[in-house]
Amino acid sequence: MKDSERRLGYAAAFTAGLLDPARPPPDMVSGPGGKASVRRYAVYRNNVTVSLIDALAASFPATRRITGPDFFRAVARSHIRETPPTSPLLFEYGRDFPDFIERYEYAQAMPWLADVARVERAWLDAYHAADAEPLASALLASIPPERLADTVFMPHPATFVVRSRYPAVTIFAANRSGGPVGRIEAAGPEDALVTRPGLDVFVRHLPPGGAVFVSHLISAKPLGAAAAAAFAESAEFDLSANIAGMLNAGAFTAAQPGERA
Amino acid sequence: MNELAIHPASRTSKPSRFPAYSVAGLAGTSFKHEHLQAITASGENGFFEVHAENYMGAGGPPHAALARIRRDHPVSLHGVCMSIGGPRPLDQAHLGRFKALVDRYEPALVSEHLAWSTHETTYYNDLLPLPYTPATVSRVADHIEEMQEAIGRPILLENPSTYVLFPESTMSETDFIRELVRLTGCGLLLDVNNVFVSATNHGYCARDYLADFPLDHVGEIHLAGHAEQADDEGDLLLIDSHDGPVADAVWKLFDIVIGQCGPIPTLVEWDSDIPDWPVLKAEAAAAQKILDRHASGDMPGRPYAAC
Numbered sequence: 001m002k003d004s005e006r007r008l009g010y011a012a013a014f015t016a017g018l019l020d021p022a023r024p025p026p027d028m029v030s031g032p033g034g035k036a037s038v039r040r041y042a043v044y045r046n047n048v049t050v051s052l053i054d055a056l057a058a059s060f061p062a063t064r065r066i067t068g069p070d071f072f073r074a075v076a077r078s079h080i081r082e083t084p085p086t087s088p089l090l091f092e093y094g095r096d097f098p099d100f101i102e103r104y105e106y107a108q109a110m111p112w113l114a115d116v117a118r119v120e121r122a123w124l125d126a127y128h129a130a131d132a133e134p135l136a137s138a139l140l141a142s143i144p145p146e147r148l149a150d151t152v153f154m155p156h157p158a159t160f161v162v163r164s165r166y167p168a169v170t171i172f173a174a175n176r177s178g179g180p181v182g183r184i185e186a187a188g189p190e191d192a193l194v195t196r197p198g199l200d201v202f203v204r205h206l207p208p209g210g211a212v213f214v215s216h217l218i219s220a221k222p223l224g225a226a227a228a229a230a231f232a233e234s235a236e237f238d239l240s241a242n243i244a245g246m247l248n249a250g251a252f253t254a255a256q257p258g259e260r261a
Numbered sequence: 262m263n264e265l266a267i268h269p270a271s272r273t274s275k276p277s278r279f280p281a282y283s284v285a286g287l288a289g290t291s292f293k294h295e296h297l298q299a300i301t302a303s304g305e306n307g308f309f310e311v312h313a314e315n316y317m318g319a320g321g322p323p324h325a326a327l328a329r330i331r332r333d334h335p336v337s338l339h340g341v342c343m344s345i346g347g348p349r350p351l352d353q354a355h356l357g358r359f360k361a362l363v364d365r366y367e368p369a370l371v372s373e374h375l376a377w378s379t380h381e382t383t384y385y386n387d388l389l390p391l392p393y394t395p396a397t398v399s400r401v402a403d404h405i406e407e408m409q410e411a412i413g414r415p416i417l418l419e420n421p422s423t424y425v426l427f428p429e430s431t432m433s434e435t436d437f438i439r440e441l442v443r444l445t446g447c448g449l450l451l452d453v454n455n456v457f458v459s460a461t462n463h464g465y466c467a468r469d470y471l472a473d474f475p476l477d478h479v480g481e482i483h484l485a486g487h488a489e490q491a492d493d494e495g496d497l498l499l500i501d502s503h504d505g506p507v508a509d510a511v512w513k514l515f516d517i518v519i520g521q522c523g524p525i526p527t528l529v530e531w532d533s534d535i536p537d538w539p540v541l542k543a544e545a546a547a548a549q550k551i552l553d554r555h556a557s558g559d560m561p562g563r564p565y566a567a568c
Binding site: 089130199 | 314315317318319320321322323324325341342347348349352355377378379380381382383384385386387389390391392396397400424425426427428429462463464465490491492493494496498500533
C-alpha cells in the first residue's frame with residue numbers, strides 16, 4: 001500500500017467497530033500521552049447508535065409508545081446494526097424498519113405493530129413531500145359526465161395508501177394523540193389514506209374498496225377502471241362517497257379527462 | 262476580513278427572495294420548530310441557525326417554518342454531514358441539495374465541520390475525527406474548495422470536539438486549520454465549547470489553543486453545553502452534548518476571545534433536552550451582553566494568561 005493511501009485509510013479503520021461493540025477500538029487511535037482509548041472510542045460508538053435510535057424514535061413515536069422505550073430501543077438497535085442509514089437525511093431512514101419489526105422475534109405477539117409503523121412512515125413521507133394545491137371539487141364537476149370514466153388523476157406528492165389486516169389506523173391514531181390510550185375495541189382490517197393538502201398531515205380510515213380505488217388512481221388508471229377494481233374487491237364500495245372522500249382529503253392535484261371515444 | 266462570509270447577497274445579481282439582514286455583532290440561537298410561535302410573538306432581533314440536512318426534504322412544515330424565520334431574521338445554514346474531513350469524494354447529490362438550500366434561503370452564514378460522518382455507503386450520524394497530516398490537509402482542502410465552488414461562496418469551517426488522538430498526526434489542530442485557511446480562503450467557525458472539550462479531553466490548555474488559533478478568520482462563534490464522563494483512567498472526559506446551558510469556563514473563554522477580536526456573530530447551540538424558549542433566549546442574551554460590552558472597542562484585549 002502506498003504511503004498516501006495508508007494515510008487516507010483512517011475512515012475504514014475507524015468505522016469498523018462503530019456498530020459492533022464486540023470489536024476493540026481501532027489501533028490507530030489513543031488518548032493523550034499513551035492513555036487508553038476504550039472509553040474514548042466508546043463515546044463515538046455511543047453517539048452513533050443512540051443518535052440513530054433517537055432518529056427512529058422521532059420518526060415512529062406511536063410505535064415506541066406501544067412497545068415502551070426499552071423494547072423500542074432494543075428493536076431499533078437491532079435494525080440499525082442490520083441496516084444502518086445510507087443517506088445523511090435522517091427523515092429518509094427507517095424505510096425498512098416496518099419490515100424488520102414484522103420479522104423481529106420479540107414482536108410476534110403484536111402482529112399489527114409493523115402496520116402501525118408503516119402508517120407512521122407514510123405520515124413522515126407526507127410531512128416532507130413537495131407542496132401542491134389539491135384538486136378543487138369544482139374542477140372535477142366541470143368534466144362532462146360521459147368523460148368521467150376515462151378521467152385520469154394526478155396524485156398529490158403527499159398521498160399514500162397503507163393497507164392493513166389489522167385496525168392499524170385506530171391504533172395509530174390512539175397512540176399519536178396526547179391523551180391516554182384506552183382499550184382499543186376495533187378488530188377488523190383498516191386501510192389508511194395519508195394526505196397533506198396544506199401543512200397538516202391527515203390519516204383517514206378508508207371505506208371498503210377505497211384502498212384499491214385510490215391506489216388505482218395513484219397509478220394513473222382511469223376512474224372507470226379504478227371503480228371496477230374497487231367493486232370487485234368489495235360489493236359495499238360506494239363510488240360517489242369515495243370520490244367525495246378523496247377530494248376532501250386532498251389526495252390529488254389534477255384531473256385529466258380521457259379522449260372522447 | 263469576513264466580508265465574503267457575511268454579505269453573500271452582494272455577490273450575485275439575482276433578485277433576492279428575502280431581506281439581506283446583517284448578523285454583525287449579533288447573538289443567536291439554534292432554531293427549533295417548537296419555539297417558532299414564541300419567537301414570532303416576541304419580536305426577537307437575533308439570528309437563527311439551522312442544520313441544513315433537516316431542510317432537505319421537498320416541502321412541508323420544515324420549509325414553511327424556515328421561510329417564516331428567514332423573513333424577519335438573518336439565518337445561518339450549518340451543515341452537519343458533508344464529510345469534508347473524510348477521505349472519500351464528496352457526495353454530489355448532497356452537495357447539490359446544499360447548494361439549493363443556499364440559493365433558496367440566502368443565509369447570512371454558511372458553515373460545515375472539520376469532521377466526517379459517511380464512509381462507503383453508511384452514514385454514521387456523528388462527527389468523526391481525522392488524523393492531521395499533510396495528506397489529509399490536502400484532501401480536506403480539496404473538499405472545501407469543491408464545496409465553495411459548488412455554492413459560490415466561502416464557508417466557515419468549525420473546529421471539532423474530539424475524544425481520541427491519532428498518534429500518526431504530524432500537525433497540531435491549529436496548524437492544520439491555519440493551512441486549510443491558507444489553501445482554500447475559507448473562514449472559520451470557532452466553537453469555544455469544542456475548544457474547551459478537546460483541551461480537557463487531551464490535557465492541553467484551552468487558552469494556549471486560542472492563542473494559536475487564526476482568530477482573524479473567524480466569522481462566527483459557537484457556544485454550547487457539554488456533559489461529563491470519565492476516561493479509562495478515571496479522568497474527566499467531556500462530551501459535546503448540546504443539551505444544557507453554556508459552562509462558566511466556556512463563557513470566560515468567550516469573553517477573552519471577544520475582548521481580543523471585538524464582536525463576532527455568536528450562536529448558542531442547544532439540540533437535545535431542548536428547553537422552553539425563554540431559557541434559550543436568556544443564553545443568547547448573555548452572549549449578546551458580552552458582545553455589546555466589547556463593541557465600543559475601548560476595552561483593551563486581555564492577553565492570554567498562562568494556564
